[in-house]
Amino acid sequence: xxxxxxxxxxxxxxxxxxxxxxxxxxxxxxxxxxxxxxxxxxxxxxxxxxxxxxxxxxxxxxxxxxxxxxxxxxxxxxxxxxxxxxxxxxxxxxxxxxxxxxxxxxxxxxxxxxxxxxxxxxxxxxxxxxxxxxxxxxxxxxxxxxxxxxxxx
Numbered sequence: 001x002x003x004x005x006x007x008x009x010x011x012x013x014x015x016x017x018x019x020x021x022x023x024x025x026x027x028x029x030x031x032x033x034x035x036x037x038x039x040x041x042x043x044x045x046x047x048x049x050x051x052x053x054x055x056x057x058x059x060x061x062x063x064x065x066x067x068x069x070x071x072x073x074x075x076x077x078x079x080x081x082x083x084x085x086x087x088x089x090x091x092x093x094x095x096x097x098x099x100x101x102x103x104x105x106x107x108x109x110x111x112x113x114x115x116x117x118x119x120x121x122x123x124x125x126x127x128x129x130x131x132x133x134x135x136x137x138x139x140x141x142x143x144x145x146x147x148x149x150x151x152x153x
Contacts, residue, residue: 001104001128003038003048005137009104010037010097012144017096025089032093039094040101043070071102072116107136 014033023029041047043060050057060070069075076098084091106112111123126132 001108001126001133002137003041005133005140006041006101006104007034007037008137008140008144010034010100012140012147013096013100014093015144015147021092023089023092029089029093032090033097036094036097037101040070040075040098040105043067067105067110067112068116071105071112071114073102073114074116076102 010033011030014030018026018029038047038049042049042053042057043064044050044066045054045057045061047057050061064070076095079098080091080095083094102112102114106114106122107124107126108128109123109125110128111121113119113121126136
């Protein structure tokens with residue numbers, strides 16, 4: 001999926017969950033959702049985040065490959081635990097943003113290996129940048145606006 005689809009879905013998921021999770025600092029919660037929304041794509045040099053962290057992205061791709069470790073529950077669990085040692089808010093934002101990223105990438109033909117290093121793949125048919133993805137983005141955007149206008153922060 002494209003950067004903007006990951007971004008809107010991450011923030012939409014956060015908007016849905018923020019009250020249930022009793023988040024005290026909502027602006028920072030959403031800021032970190034935005035920052036973490038495309039983090040798993042650090043493993044691809046021509047992604048939005050990959051272009052901003054060129055050498056690091058190439059190094060991560062060389063070591064881990066694309067859509068392997070950084071698109072797995074192992075990655076999420078490891079960094080969630082690490083971040084929770086410093087800030088529950090940051091860790092929670094990371095968890096929501098990266099899980100939402102994996103959900104969307106699982107909808108593509110390339111899919112993800114959620115239990116990496118096991119070679120089991122989850123995939124579907126929505127091609128990145130396709131008309132179907134753009135329609136999905138618009139649906140999420142409309143739902144996002146509806147959710148915002150019904151009284152949520």
